[in-house]
Amino acid sequence: MPESKIIYILAIESSCDDTSAAVLQNNIVLSNVVANQKIHEEYGGVVPELASRAHQQNIVPVVNQALAKANIDKNQLSAIAFTRGPGLMGSLLVGTSFAKSLALGLNIPLIEVNHMQAHILAHFIKEEPMSPPTFPFLALTISGGHTQIVKVADYFKMEILGQTLDDAVGEAFDKSAKILGLPYPGGPLIDKYAAKGNPLRFEFPKPKVDGVNFSFSGLKTSILYFIQRKTKENPNFIKENLEDICASIQHTIVAILMGKLKKAVKFTGIKQVAIGGGVSANSGIRKALQEAESNLGWKTYSPKFEYCTDNAAMIGIVGYLKFLNKDFSTQDVTAKARYII
Template identity: 55%
Template sequence: MKKKPIIIGIESSCDETAVSIIQNRYVLSNIVIHQYIHKKYGGVVPELASRLHDKNMIIAVHKSIHSAKIKKNEIDAVSFTLGPGLIGSLLVGASFAKSFSMGLDIPLLTVNHIQAHILTHFIKNSNINNYCPKFPFLSLVISGGHTQIVKVDDFFQMKILGSTLDDAIGDTFDKIARILGFHYPGGPMIELFSKNGNYKKFYFSKPLINGLNFSFSGFKSHILQFIKNKLKKNPLFIKQNISDICASIQRTIAEILLEKMQKATLKTNIFRIALAGGVSANYEIRRMFISFAKKNKKWEIFIPKKEYTTDNGAMIAITGLLKYEKKLFDNIYVSPYSKFKEF
């Protein structure tokens, strides 16, 4: 019997050096090395990120191969993130993947980072349902750098229906967190404090954006002005109300996302929804989507397990495997790109 192909996936688009090995859609290993040093700078420093990728890449690959309990010459192809992302970080991953491909004389598979987040759902047991969504479905991609509604007709047939006109949702969380005095990354801190808060305590108006696009810059400015006005009257306002502020902000953002997806389902008549990206780990967003799906029987909701929400090598490896099965190979002359390209 012919052996199922083994694919290694390399992700280095931002500040996580992530390597995973997949066979038959099962994850054999999933190693992520985090770059915690960026916390003291209040955000990711691109040059520092690329240097740390260079230092961590070989370590992550060795750990992944060891954890998968295979030998490197058993790997059938190498996949890696081509873009979008930080160009220096992407170049580190691309250079290593190309060398790995040439050294073992195995195919090279390039991966679009956003597609990979969506295709995470085709890893075995990767979402809360423990089964894959059927085509077509809608994906809400929410991360530090992206906020998009994508219509997915097949593995590599995707169309963007809506996107952010300015700030991405994850970046919005972090910027609002900075206003509240939290250190980077601030999104998880807002979630943490919101758990003991009353989301009805404060009202924040939602951006009025036509169609399926998003805009968060005005919302962020509204929060800033709200906080400034309150602090003028009471310098201890944030400290005394932090949990309620966080709960109210988080609830409003979750409602914005849910309302847009309701519009998308009515426009497309597609009621299978798959969340993807780092912000899909947020408890309130997950809770609201699950709750809405329970009340609206047409909806079928797919949410990744938390280890597959943030950037990881498994999403790169599964995309690589799906391309391998279709023989969609690439050559070593491909160049990484920093800005988003159409699928």
């Protein structure tokens, strides 16, 4: 798409428990500020009511910080982009209401963004020496709330080829960590311990699901029963085998993801594969993709770590692309907890 003039986009992300604001100059990120909500750690997961309250407290200082870091005055902004969905309704309402009010006050366009599209299009943020995928490509979106394989024909022409029938892969990681007694969020901890473990030490069943759809609920149950059985035999089983358990769990989950990706590549003939979402930071899936480049002739794309988890920069790049198309929202727009690509 042509870049006819300098465009400044303020982006706001509030789909779950991170309040984030970013400023983009065209497709270049000037600032990307994220306020995490530590309060959920003591509950072992995100509490929606607490999340929405924290967003209300965080959104003004986060936006101010993003503008200050970008050295931009609010009157220089060309448009406000915000996450409309999917996500937690209470959290989305905070970001949506703030974005609508600010756009109205500044008399500039308002741009709604699909959170899952943003995870995919984060690859088009201009970052040297990284280059974006060319169309068409396959996108594997993996997070705490979603697991999808998407065929991407253009910026806004996407088709879901397969998705989870029950739990998302990020939830499978976090629930497995909880079974092992690890704190929330446990996915990164499984990745950390897995680095020192034997991935073939323990075998877990892989769900049999048709096509390129996923299922993780059965895997979580099998891990739970396995740990219960082993700790009954040996109360110190987890402590004595933690690294091998984590490595085996991660190996199984990555094998499930890669198995479905291979099917999708064979089905479509598309060998360009990009990943996005919080779980795309996982070292196991990144290593598996690198091996696929060498062994299968794929071209793979992994986002920078700061663009893996929920962040406003990815909302901003979608806002920029939509701005070029003059694809603006009205003040009647409302948040959508369920928002399909």
